[in-house]
Amino acid sequence: MDRNKLAELAIEAKKLSYSPYSNFKVGAALLTKDGKVYKGANIENAAYGSSMCAERTALYSAMVNGDKEFEAIAIAGDAEVYTPPCGSCRQVMLELGGKELEVILVAPTMETKTFKLSELIPFSFDDGYLKK
């Protein structure tokens, strides 16, 4: 899928945000290896710790719908330029998407900045460290 289209879907997903506390909307569009797209948005809660980020709502939605192979995720937030994923999302993306996952940050101007996930979470803890 064209990455500009994925970026547009991330911006569109921002509208699904439920963020009455931070007033900071984030949208994500997750592309599976077979071309499906799952949208995600941040969903907040009065008990702040129960809130969830856009990246993880997209990933979890894909997982419970049986999709486990991901190619790219586009992220659009309310920051002036790019909204990078938080540490928890980087860890979850590593677990579910792998080091090669393409992470596309989308600015409000539609400019994009693309990373390999391994660049965003170097020297990471993963299942390789666990005894099996």
Ligand code: ZN
């Ligand atoms: Zn996050």
